[in-house]
Amino acid sequence: MSIEIVRQGAELELAARVVELVRQVAGPAAEAEVMVQHDAEALTRFANSMIHQNVADAVTDVRLRLHLDGRTASGATTVVDAGGLRGLVERTVAAVRLSPPDPTWPGLTPPTPLHRTAGHHGSGERSGLDFGFDEATARATPAERAERVRDFVRAAGGLETAGYCRTTYSSAAFANSAGQSVEGRTAEAAMDGIARVAGSDGVARLASGRLGDLDGSVLGARAAAKARAGQDPVELPPGHYEVVLEPEAVADLLDNFSVFGFNGKAYTQKQSFAELGAEQFDPSITLIDEPLGSRAEPAPGLPFDDEGTPRESLVLVREGVTKAVAHDRSSAAEAGAASTGHASPASRTWGPYPTHVRLEAALAATEPGLPPAEPSNPVAESARPLVAGVRRGLLITDLWYTRVLDPKTLVITGLTRNGVWLVENGEVTAAVSNMRFTQSYPQALGPGQVLGIGSESILLPDRWSGTRYAAPALHLASWNLTGNASG
Amino acid sequence: MSHFDEASAAVQAALESGARYADCRVMVRRAESMSARNGDIENLGSGESAGLGVRALVGSSWGFYAVPDLSDSAARAAGRRAAQIAAASATVPGPPVDLVPSGAIEAGWANDCETDPLEVSLSTKGDLLVGATAAAKQAGADLAEAVYQVWDTRKWFVSSEGHRIDQHTRECGAGVWASVFGDGEIQRRSWPSYGGQYGTSGWELVDRLDLVGNAPRMAEEARALLSAPLCPTGETTLVLGGEQLALQIHESVGHAIELDRILGWEAAFAGTSWLDLAKLGSLRYGSELMNITIDPSIPGALGSFGYDDEGTPATRRDAVRDGIWVGVLAGRDSAAVAGLDYAGSVRSDGWARLPMVRMTNVGLEPGPHTLDEIIANTADGVFMDINRSWSIDDRRLNFQFGCEIGYEIKDGKLGRMLRNPTYTGIGPTFWQSMDMLSSEIVPWGTPNCGKGQPGQVGHTGHPAAPARFTNVRVGVRG
Secondary structure, rough: OOOOOOOHHHHHHHHHHHHHHHHHHOOOOEEEEEEEEEEEEEEEEEEEEEEEEEEEEEEEEEEEEEEEEEEEEEEOOOOOOHHHHHHHHHHHHHHHHHHOOOOOOOOOOOOOOOOOOOOOOOOOOOOOOOOOHHHHHHOHHHHHHHHHHHHHHHHHOOOEEEEEEEEEEEEEEEEEEOEEEEEEEEEEEEEEEEEEEEEEEEEEEEOOOOHHHHOOOHHHHHHHHHHOOOOEEEEEEEEEEEEEHHHHHHHHHHHHHHHOOEEEHHHHHHOOOOOOOOOOOOOOOOOEEEEOOOOOOOOOOOOOOOOOOOOOOOOOOOOEEEEOOOHHHHHHHHHHOOOOOOOOHHHHHOOOOOOOOOOOOOOOOOOOOOOOOOOOOOOOHHHHHOOOOEEEEEEEEEEEEEEEOOOOOOOOEEEEEEEEEEEEEEEEEEEEEEOOEEEHHHOOOOOEEEEEEEEEEEEEEEEOOOOOEEEEEEEEEEEEEOOOOOO | OOOOHHHHHHHHHHHOOOOEEEEEEEEEEEEEEEEOOOOEEEEEEEEEEEEEEEEEEEEEEEEEEEOOOOOOOHHHHHHHHHHOOOOOOOOOOOOOOOOOOOOEEEEEEEEEOOOHHHOOOOHHHHHHHHHHHHHHHHHHOOOEEEEEEEEEEEEEEEEEOOOOOEEEEEEEEEEEEEEEEEOOOOOEEEOOOOOOOOOOOHHHHHHOOOOOHHHHHHHHHHHHOOOOOEOEEEEEEEEOHHHHHHHHHHHHHOOOOHHHHOOOOOOOOOOOOOOHHOOOOEEEOOOOOOOOEEEEOOOOOOOOOOOOOOEEOOOOOEEEEOOOEEEEOOHHHHHHOOOOOOOOOEEEOOOOOOOEEOOOOEEOOOOOOOOHHHOOOOOOOEEEEEEEEEEOOOOEEEEEEEEEEEEEEOOOOOEEEEEEEEEEEEHHHHHHHHHEOOOOOOOEEEEEEEOOOEEEEEEEEEEEOOEEOOOOOEEEOO
């Protein structure tokens, strides 16, 4: 039994029908935009080395935004029969007539073709690209997910394991009363698991557009190696430490930079650290939002946003210089810029932000590689050259429960998780207890603070949403650890 | 209109496909929200969501499938699929699954609601938010924001053990925020709390908040914070306001007593718990002033219901009594694994999500004092209130919280306003240092509790009052 895949074109027909209903109910003066999105998600979750939750759902969501007589209202429904759609339209029309004036309405997206990327060929006459779509991932069965879970559990060699294997499929269409009409689809797979022994946890995490890329055996063995190497930790005093952050930890930096820093609304409201054109990062830092994927990776996102704006790559930081923030039509109008295709159902209130950010990896080293690592080595392969360059510092696998203390400086507190080690003269010398940190993220990556970047970006799923990040390991001059397990 | 027939069809189909137990929830939810910024409406949205979710138990494995289609044929297909998914889990099986016993219940429940939030006109609601943000802006806010949210949920639950329960829950709430921009930093004040105040209640809750009347003071206090001295660094006596204490309870008690975390079922994502079931009934969690209850029957609190999503009636029970840990938040399967004889804390955030252990109303019982008495009896310390940031480790021990505002306490009186107050500690050490507790309980509502994979957003309630703690580390900075 596989994820339910609806007939291609069905969402576009639905969107067009709602636009026509709006015309019937509210007249030709109404400006309407309609997003129809069908999401099918299946997730096999394991804990205590057994599958304990195995879930699937398929939902079609119809979202209507309406602007009439200077007022705006939005409505949504999962009831897609004739009565449900008419109810959505009538409810939203009634709401817009009672709404206060909306002087900030940015208008509709005009008819605009989708961006095409090299190597992606057409899957439909309207989308013009197949978007790296992997049919096998979209149609994955519970048995295929369970097989990867079984491999993870076996590879952990008797350690207690927990995590999930997930496949998702989305197909969507957008239509508005200005004539924009686009559709597309995408699929994603992810696996995230820990192995545990005697109070020590190790993690392995990977996202991909292809379920076939996920090998439970590889991930389970990596998590187990970390857990075994993390036993009997020592407690270190708080202070500023040189650190190597593994890709899982770096993904947290990218997430917080995106949500609070490169958020177009936060930027226009002066709540972001971002200053366009300023050298805010080390020259080695380049950040790009890539919703359409790149380098033979299937696209992680849909090719357009909730306002029908086509998506494309957006360079946020180029060689240390902040270049752009993400916009929907509202924040773009306020900033005097153009939408970058980052509208979402929440972007008008929460603000638009990038959700597929890549931190560019360093060019592969030209010097001879390191000798093969021992199977028990807890260091991620891409982080090993960076660890070799540490005089005295910490190797941090993962960050946890990070929260913003001040949005402008992006000072964040959180904890380490899933493995920390002391590194002395390029060698891991001791496991360390989890520690709390309080650190400005832009400052940590500021000019002169980045001592090295790994040569491989790892695709990682976001913990909460369906977004993902591409992160290499990072070697940083200083990280402010403000507490340890004792308090 | 009832949807018992569709739910029954789904359950029957799951049983015919091999399930030894099945249940189904049909849910129809209407939601509405509006936000305003600097005197203008920013967003008005409404939504309707309808569907059913079927849970099936095959052997020792659960399966869950959900569809947005309430037809009889879709319900039957969903029941079959749930059983098939459960069967797939058998390739990585666990120990046998039992459920704590429950008799068949046929019942209905609805919360009290004086003024239906969806019946209040949009123009009235808009005027409220526009008025509040305009007032804050006029009083000096650089950025004034306000929001309200409404949820109206109808639910029909059927199980293969004979449950037939329908519920109608109306929830709403609102808040206003004033931010001012200084040289490289932002200060914000919130009324009445970090995210607003919410309850299982009608619009009368929002009326009582008086957003417009309190907005100017928020702007003035935010402006004053810019020039206030930083919270000092060191160990001191800490007095917390009720809203901050509600979050302290949520993070360091509520999540820690979730039985699925204690059993390791959330280990990879939400984390585990420092609590060991072998010490239930004997472990000292806090001082003797600490009495925490799990009570989904509190009228108006956001974590209230008639029956949870397994059909267990809302029942009050102790979690901590006289400082000793005595109870957990449990579901029927987790309770059976742990050898406990009660459940009643399982919910999901919608028809498309698997019900799981969630906080209901987890709160403190009142103490003997008032906030004024606590401050009058404090020679030297810091008062903090209204949450600004929150972080705690995956075992729910090491926490660090930031508050919007602080005041020094000198010789029994509030002194200077303090900027960027934070405090940190270890859960049981902190709770054991509580030596004064107020009687001024408010059931604070938290509508944004995240847990589970796929992620679910929970609505929880936390009755809390101001309290005093000794020897707390404050003023942690980056």
